[in-house]
Amino acid sequence: MLELIKEQNVWNTLKNDKKPVILYGMGLGAEKIMDTLEEYGVKADGIFASDEFVRGHFFRGFKVMKYSEVCEQYDDFNVVLCFATHLDSVIENIVKINGEHKVFAPDVPVAGGGLFSREFIEENEDKFDTVYNALADEESKRVYLDIINFKVSGRIEYLLKSFADKSSIYRDILKLNENENIIDLGAYDGDTIREFLEATDGKYDYITALEPDEKNFKKLLKNTEELDNIACLNMGAWDKKDTLIFAKKAGRNSKLSAEGVSVEVTDIDSLELSPTFIKMDIEGSELKALCGMEKTIKKYSPKLYVCAYHRNEDLFALPLKILELDSNYKIYFRHSKYIPAWESNFYCVKE
Numbered sequence: 001m002l003e004l005i006k007e008q009n010v011w012n013t014l015k016n017d018k019k020p021v022i023l024y025g026m027g028l029g030a031e032k033i034m035d036t037l038e039e040y041g042v043k044a045d046g047i048f049a050s051d052e053f054v055r056g057h058f059f060r061g062f063k064v065m066k067y068s069e070v071c072e073q074y075d076d077f078n079v080v081l082c083f084a085t086h087l088d089s090v091i092e093n094i095v096k097i098n099g100e101h102k103v104f105a106p107d108v109p110v111a112g113g114g115l116f117s118r119e120f121i122e123e124n125e126d127k128f129d130t131v132y133n134a135l136a137d138e139e140s141k142r143v144y145l146d147i148i149n150f151k152v153s154g155r156i157e158y159l160l161k162s163f164a165d166k167s168s169i170y171r172d173i174l175k176l177n178e179n180e181n182i183i184d185l186g187a188y189d190g191d192t193i194r195e196f197l198e199a200t201d202g203k204y205d206y207i208t209a210l211e212p213d214e215k216n217f218k219k220l221l222k223n224t225e226e227l228d229n230i231a232c233l234n235m236g237a238w239d240k241k242d243t244l245i246f247a248k249k250a251g252r253n254s255k256l257s258a259e260g261v262s263v264e265v266t267d268i269d270s271l272e273l274s275p276t277f278i279k280m281d282i283e284g285s286e287l288k289a290l291c292g293m294e295k296t297i298k299k300y301s302p303k304l305y306v307c308a309y310h311r312n313e314d315l316f317a318l319p320l321k322i323l324e325l326d327s328n329y330k331i332y333f334r335h336s337k338y339i340p341a342w343e344s345n346f347y348c349v350k351e
Contacts, residue, residue, distance in 0.1 A: 001128040002121055004145055007153030009117045010106045011040040020045040020074050024067075024097070025082035026059045032108045033082050034060060036115070045077070046070060050093070067097065081105040081156070086338045094156065094339060104154035105340040111284025112311040116151040120312060127316035134323060136330040144333045147344050148315070156339055164334040170199035173332050173347045174277065174303050178203030181274055183302075185237040185289060186281040187211040189219035193227075196277075205229065208273060212236035212263040237282055237289035238265035267292025275302040284310035290321045297325045304329070304348035309341055319346055326350070 014021055014037065021037065023030055023044050034044055047062045048054075048070050057064055070077065079101050085091060097103055107116045114120065121128060128148070135141050143162045150158035170176045176199045184193055187209035196204070207230040211217045217234045224230055236244065245260045268278070269292060278293070280286045286306055296302070304322065308314040319331050329348045336343040 001125050001132060001148075002118065005118060005121060005149055005152060007149050007155065009115075009119075009152060010104050010154035011036065011042070011115070011117075013153065014078060014080070014104065015040050015042045017078060020077040021080055022070050022074070022077045022101075023047040023062075023080050023082050024094075024103070025049060026053075026064065027083065029084070029108070030059065030082035033080060033106055036106070036108065037080075044080070046073070050090075071100075077101055079103045080154075081339065084338065084340060084342050086336075086343070088337075091337070091339060095160065098156060103156055105150075105156050105159075106154045107151040107340055109312050110310040110342075112313070114312055116312045118152055121148065121152070124313070124316060127320060131316045131319045131331075134319065134331060136332050140331070140333040143335055143344075144315075147333075147335055147341050150341055154340075159335065159339055159341060162335045163337045166195060166336050167199065169332075169334055169336075169347060170195070173334075174305065174349065176200050176277065176303075179205050179276070181205045181276045182207045183268065183273060183275045183278045184209040185268075185279060186283065186307075187220050187232070188216050188281075190223035192279055192281070193224060196279075205276075207231070208271070208275075209233065210235055210237055210266075212265070214261070234264070236263055236265040237268060237280070237285060237292065239267055239288045239292035241266050241270055269293055269295040274300055276300070277303045277305070279305040281307040284314075286310070286314065287317055287321060290318065290325070294325055297322075301326060301329075301350045303350075304346070306346045306348070307343075308333075308346050309344045315344075319348075322346070322348055 021042060021044050047059055048065045048067050051066050054064055054066050079097055081103055094103055132141060132144055135144060146158040146162045178200050182196060182204060209220060209232045211220050212235055220232050242265050243262050244265050280289055282289055306318050308318055322329055328350055330351060332347040334345060
């Protein structure tokens, strides 16, 4: 695997390039990236935001500028993207900036620690190799390598050439139909349920939706109140029944935390459902959830949609667990429109 990864670690690239480093975006992502840069001896030289967010305020000691102001101050510089987006207009602007000044989007894990680097790949090379060789088609292998190269290098070009159309995934890989018994883990406000219904012309057998965050759950109830044959559960997916602490006000990215609110979690096996399709987008708890649905998977062989971008190890740990549960699964890998590598997912089917 390592010989197929052509890129160097983004942090070393930014350090060795010697150009000014200008951050694009604020918030938690910028905090994490600034701290990591400093660990590598790289100090940010400035920060800018989209014009509509520039109000003369400061972030980490820097006055937040407009991109045009940065261009007036520096002849050349590297841009470090510090937020995530799937919006066409924002991606178009990022591409425009990248044509003028190189844009890097360093990968920092949503959950867990450590950095995705060449060293991380080398430490786990056998596992990466096993997954790569097990992927079901050449497109999966190409995208898998592109995403790994991106996560190492931060170069957005790898993402831009890997965007997959979600509707074609539902149609051509998962082949959703009007008889699906769906389990949606991490249902948020019902956004992916809307995708499922669009793919099946609104027809399905039953939907069981789990969402641990209370505010998200209220939105889920409101957005699905007109649907029949649906059960919404205010709980998270885990490897057993338990009560865990989730971060307060985490929004879409509701996740485990040292402080926060108590949330009920359950293993899927205990729900005694008979799913044909399970989707997992649960902020780094995917492996735990897989461990809690071993009986369900072995008995019903449901189609699986598993997000693989929350933890560094997700790119190998999740498919290896699925193959351990049933070696007859065909595993596909696709990346839907997002910068950075969010929405990089495994899609697993038995044919």
